[in-house]
Amino acid sequence: MAAGVLLFVAVNLACLSVSGNLVSGERSFSIDHKNDCFLKDGKPFQYISGSIHYARIPRYYWKDRLVKMYMTGLNAIQVYVPWNFHEAVQGVHNFTGDQDLGHFLDLANQTGLLVILRPGPYICAEWEMGGLPAWLLQKPSIILRSADTDYIQAVSNWLAVLLPKMKPWLYINGGNIITVQVENEYGSYFACDYNYMRHLRTLFRLFLGEDTVLFTTDGNTDKEMTCGTLEGLYATVDFGTDTNITQAFSRQRQFEPRGPLVNSEFYTGWLDHWGDPHAVVDAQKVSRVLEEMLIMGANVNMYMFEGGTNFGYWNGKVIGFIIVVTSYDYDAPLSEAGDPTEKLLAIRDVIKQFRDIPSGPMPPATPKFAYGFVTLKKVRLSHGLLNTLSPLGPVKSQYPLTFEEMKQYYGYMLYRTTLPRDLSEPTPLISPLNGVHDRAYVCVNGLFQGLLERDTVLVINVTGQQGDTVDILVENMGRVNFGSKINDYKGLLSNLILGKDVLSDWTIYPLDIDGAIAGGWPHSDSRKSFPVPQKDPSVGPVLYMGTLQPNGLAWDTFLKLHEWTKGQIWINGMNLGRYWPARGPQQTLYIPGPLLSTTLPNNITVLELERAPAHLRVLFMDRPQLSTQPAPPGDAHKKHCISALK
Numbered sequence: 243m244a245a246g247v248l249l250f251v252a253v254n255l256a257c258l259s260v261s262g263n264l265v266s267g268e269r270s271f272s273i274d275h276k277n278d279c280f281l282k283d284g285k286p287f288q289y290i291s292g293s294i295h296y297a298r299i300p301r302y303y304w305k306d307r308l309v310k311m312y313m314t315g316l317n318a319i320q321v322y323v324p325w326n327f328h329e330a331v332q333g334v335h336n337f338t339g340d341q342d343l344g345h346f347l348d349l350a351n352q353t354g355l356l357v358i359l360r361p362g363p364y365i366c367a368e369w370e371m372g373g374l375p376a377w378l379l380q381k382p383s384i385i386l387r388s389a390d391t392d393y394i395q396a397v398s399n400w401l402a403v404l405l406p407k408m409k410p411w412l413y414i415n416g417g418n419i420i421t422v423q424v425e426n427e428y429g430s431y432f433a434c435d436y437n438y439m440r441h442l443r444t445l446f447r448l449f450l451g452e453d454t455v456l457f458t459t460d461g462n463t464d465k466e467m468t469c470g471t472l473e474g475l476y477a478t479v480d481f482g483t484d485t486n487i488t489q490a491f492s493r494q495r496q497f498e499p500r501g502p503l504v505n506s507e508f509y510t511g512w513l514d515h516w517g518d519p520h521a522v523v524d525a526q527k528v529s530r531v532l533e534e535m536l537i538m539g540a541n542v543n544m545y546m547f548e549g550g551t552n553f554g555y556w557n558g559k560v561i562g563f564i565i566v567v568t569s570y571d572y573d574a575p576l577s578e579a580g581d582p583t584e585k586l587l588a589i590r591d592v593i594k595q596f597r598d599i600p601s602g603p604m605p606p607a608t609p610k611f612a613y614g615f616v617t618l619k620k621v622r623l624s625h626g627l628l629n630t631l632s633p634l635g636p637v638k639s640q641y642p643l644t645f646e647e648m649k650q651y652y653g654y655m656l657y658r659t660t661l662p663r664d665l666s667e668p669t670p671l672i673s674p675l676n677g678v679h680d681r682a683y684v685c686v687n688g689l690f691q692g693l694l695e696r697d698t699v700l701v702i703n704v705t706g707q708q709g710d711t712v713d714i715l716v717e718n719m720g721r722v723n724f725g726s727k728i729n730d731y732k733g734l735l736s737n738l739i740l741g742k743d744v745l746s747d748w749t750i751y752p753l754d755i756d757g758a759i760a761g762g763w764p765h766s767d768s769r770k771s772f773p774v775p776q777k778d779p780s781v782g783p784v785l786y787m788g789t790l791q792p793n794g795l796a797w798d799t800f801l802k803l804h805e806w807t808k809g810q811i812w813i814n815g816m817n818l819g820r821y822w823p824a825r826g827p828q829q830t831l832y833i834p835g836p837l838l839s840t841t842l843p844n845n846i847t848v849l850e851l852e853r854a855p856a857h858l859r860v861l862f863m864d865r866p867q868l869s870t871q872p873a874p875p876g877d878a879h880k881k882h883c884i885s886a887l888k
């Protein structure tokens with residue numbers, strides 16, 4: 243063992259012998275700067291924690307995942323609170339159903355798990371806009387994550403709702419929250435605004451009291467730690483399996499000469515972007531590095547332990563057109579569907595060396611079912627369709643308006659105008675300022691002409707006659723969640739040029755597809771409307787529908803859209819997220835069993851944006867496929883199904 247590690251080990255073993263002098267029965271959680279450890283009720287405490295995001299798991303499965311984490315030997319979980327998940331509309335707060343954070347914390351408490359809470363207000367997390375609500379962008383010049391007065395006002399209003407709500411769950415108040423993080427890797431952000439961090443510290447202290455352990459997390463570089471840390475907030479670091487542990491903790495010691503060693507995000511896997519290979523991290527490497535840190539007496543949170551899914555439009559992205567996929571499996575110890583893996587087994591074997599593992603069997607993988615093929619059909623176009631999808635009606639504007647200007651923040655927007663002249667020859671349609679955010683599907687008189695894609699496809703050719711209807715469906719693929727470009731406006735941010743003409747006189751339809759589907763459309767479309775003759779556009783944006791007949795089972799399943807291209811899918815009104823098998827690596831979408839009905843037909847709606855296969859079939863499988871490379875034959879899928887755990 244390297245000398246450096248021995249030094250850390252010696253210092254931290256001291257912590258194991260100490261015991262604080264507390265009034266018996268008094269609850270406390272604090273930092274012992276003399277013996278370099280946490281103290282829980284006056285006794286040395288080392289947390290072995292895992293990240294789990296309730297916003298990425300249906301409420302029904304929260305307990306299942308938490309029990310599996312407890313049975314692995316964890317004594318704590320780390321939880322992000324996505325601001326935009328709870329305040330989608332400014333001033334309207336939702337803490338019910340899948341947003342019921344209090345219920346999640348109670349389940350963790352009942353399961354015997356302490357909580358490391360990370361309320362941000364920014365959280366990164368490969369989550370839409372890093373958890374910040376898009377309505378903040380109503381102020382075009384807002385400087386997010388700074389002392390910008392409008393941003394600070396919105397943050398203060400949000401934390402004045404959230405933090406008092408969290409106070410009863412503080413460990414010192416009888417709950418299970420032991421530490422609370424302020425902001426998130428702030429040192430990696432350009433602003434480096436100490437007034438902002440001081441304001442947050444004031445709010446957290448105001449609402450959570452002086453006794454709560456507040457901390458920060460940053461990458462282990464000097465610049466990051468310099469801008470991300472603040473007096474009164476305990477500085478911690480994050481790093482993965484390829485980082486030198488001694489160097490990383492030495493960096494923490496530069497800022498916290500005494501106190502517990504903490505790796506707040508030990509990466510057990512990694513995230514996927516559309517078009518990249520599926521990321522995996524070797525299980526043996528994870529368990530070896532974990533063991534080294536625990537031997538040093540370090541406190542470790544494994545990021546992720548249970549990743550889950552970016553349902554709906556919740557995925558994030560990095561700058562440009564590098565977009566996080568729908569699955570947040572993260573190659574984590576618990577799979578996206580909550581199945582224990584070999585990696586979990588290896589981690590559990592390590593933890594056994596440091597603390598007693600709960601007796602009893604590991605709960606098995608939830609049952610999966612291959613419901614088989616369902617053949618879809620096109621949704622009948624009708625004159626009333628736009629009234630259904632855009633009930634508030636269109637907005638007319640000489641030049642395009644953004645999603646934010648239209649006060650629609652997610653999904654799709656239809657921009658309609660007419661051809662200013664005859665285009666007998668293919669004529670370039672360009673977005674000169676790369677202003678298509680993020681993809682635009684261009685149709686003329688209902689016929690698909692091509693697509694423009696941010697950063698990559700900036701010109702297509704168009705033909706038609708003067709007066710033809712030009713429909714441009716613009717897709718918001720998720721907002722930047724990391725770095726300086728998180729002011730990620732969506733829609734047509736600049737004019738489109740067709741030949742020599744600037745296209746103008748737009749009719750803009752905010753599309754509430756989710757609302758229409760939640761209202762039963764298109765399966766209950768009883769409207770006596772006259773179908774519009776379809777020029778059979780087998781390419782371009784087309785809606786499809788179908789039904790998965792009930793079979794008495796509501797088991798988890800995975801939907802494969804083989805030979806479909808790219809789109810969005812809803813089942814029984816739930817937006818399952820984006821699919822893009824043509825780009826990969828993800829090939830299947832996770833469908834939680836509780837979403838399905840055991841007795842009623844399960845309604846499927848698909849918005850295919852580019853091209854559907856002739857067979858119009860989708861396949862419900864009993865195993866995921868997260869890589870473009872098909873899973874090897876045999877029991878490879880059992881990589882995710884260790885049901886034999888003792």
Ligand SMILES: CCCC/N=C1\SC[C@@H]2[C@H](O)[C@H](O)[C@@H](O)CN12
Binds near residue numbers: 366367426
């Ligand atoms: C090189 C960019 C590093 C950005 N930080 C990342 S990528 C995966 C994780 C999660 O986003 C997590 O929310 C961040 O705190 C740290 N991290």
